[in-house]
Amino acid sequence: MNAQAPIKLIDGKAAAARVLAEVSAEVRQMKAAGLAPGLAVVLVGQDPASQVYVRNKVLRAEECGIRSLEHKLPADTAEAELLQLIHTLNGDDSVNGILVQLPLPGHIDESRVLQAVSPLKDVDGFHAENVGGLSQGREVLTPCTPAGCLRLLEDTCGDLAGKHAVVIGRSNIVGKPMAALLLKAHCTVTVVHSKSANLKDLCRQADIVVAAVGRPRLVDAEWIKPGAVVIDVGINRIEEDGRSKLVGDVDFDSALAHAAAITPVPGGVGPMTIAFLMKNTLAAARLQHPAQPNLAKLPEAPCRSIS
Numbered sequence: 001m002n003a004q005a006p007i008k009l010i011d012g013k014a015a016a017a018r019v020l021a022e023v024s025a026e027v028r029q030m031k032a033a034g035l036a037p038g039l040a041v042v043l044v045g046q047d048p049a050s051q052v053y054v055r056n057k058v059l060r061a062e063e064c065g066i067r068s069l070e071h072k073l074p075a076d077t078a079e080a081e082l083l084q085l086i087h088t089l090n091g092d093d094s095v096n097g098i099l100v101q102l103p104l105p106g107h108i109d110e111s112r113v114l115q116a117v118s119p120l121k122d123v124d125g126f127h128a129e130n131v132g133g134l135s136q137g138r139e140v141l142t143p144c145t146p147a148g149c150l151r152l153l154e155d156t157c158g159d160l161a162g163k164h165a166v167v168i169g170r171s172n173i174v175g176k177p178m179a180a181l182l183l184k185a186h187c188t189v190t191v192v193h194s195k196s197a198n199l200k201d202l203c204r205q206a207d208i209v210v211a212a213v214g215r216p217r218l219v220d221a222e223w224i225k226p227g228a229v230v231i232d233v234g235i236n237r238i239e240e241d242g243r244s245k246l247v248g249d250v251d252f253d254s255a256l257a258h259a260a261a262i263t264p265v266p267g268g269v270g271p272m273t274i275a276f277l278m279k280n281t282l283a284a285a286r287l288q289h290p291a292q293p294n295l296a297k298l299p300e301a302p303c304r305s306i307s
């Protein structure tokens with residue numbers, strides 16, 4: 001009766017493990033060529049969720065042989081002091097990647113801080129130089145979450161050319177760079193957001209839906225065209241049945257009825273974000289050593305954000 005393909009769960013943990021295995025192999029080659037890649041993670045304040053992410057990043061880095069340095073600063077750190085730390089890290093040759101965990105406390109100007117990170121060490125791809133480069137389709141350091149989503153989509157759908165992708169959300173961290181990457185992959189891209197008219201109708205036209213709005217379970221089966229592929233970027237902590245739960249921007253159980261394939265939360269996009277942070281750290285190390293003959297002999301970067 002139903003000719004549709006069986007529902008497929010997109011396993012972000014398994015995909016991330018594959019990416020991390022590639023990273024580990026590359027780290028070994030880099031070390032053989034005399035370079036031990038290092039990542040600095042800067043956390044300002046005590047936000048418990050951020051602390052969990054930072055801990056996960058440090059663990060994954062260690063697993064694939066990347067040195068990670070954690071800088072924890074108190075919530076009342078002055079902007080000038082944070083900028084000074086970034087300048088020090090910019091000038092430290094043992095640091096190849098710098099990640100400043102967001103959000104920053106309200107008294108700190110986020111864009112000034114992101115602009116202070118050297119574009120060659122900007123493993124988040126948030127510096128204007130890299131944002132502009134991505135928009136021009138140049139090979140630059142690219143934000144980790146959208147890069148991870150693109151890999152999941154390519155693994156699931158193969159060639160993305162000509163597909164209609166609807167990105168829900170227009171943040172600088174996910175929505176906008178996701179749209180740029182999908183365009184680069186030859187999709188027809190629609191970006192919708194909280195002020196869009198006919199949000200649901202637009203979404204229902206999509207072959208690919210990427211939900212990144214931060215609204216728990218906003219997207220249900222009615223938003224999804226039968227056979228569409230759904231990537232859920234949302235990580236929302238909610239209270240339900242007297243306990244705390246992690247849910248996405250997609251109502252998973254409902255969307256499952258229409259989707260050909262869908263990412264779970266947790267275990268979907270989150271682990272891929274961290275895996276691509278590691279990949280970007282290696283890509284950054286390569287950018288910083290363009291003339292090093294031994295590194296130049298390394299195989300082409302399989303990092304999609306670069307190659």
Ligand SMILES: Nc1nc(=O)c2c([nH]1)NC[C@@H]1CN(c3ccc(C(=O)N[C@@H](CCC(=O)O)C(=O)O)cc3)C=[N+]21
Pocket residue numbers: 050052053056099100101102103124144145235246265266267268269270271273274
């Ligand atoms: N400059 C900056 N860059 C970021 O990339 C950045 C940031 N700031 N601030 C916070 C958000 C959030 N983020 C996550 C990364 C991984 C998981 C992750 O691994 N999640 C797992 C476990 C989740 C859990 O159990 O808590 C999963 O979804 O399966 C989650 C969230 C990166 N962010």
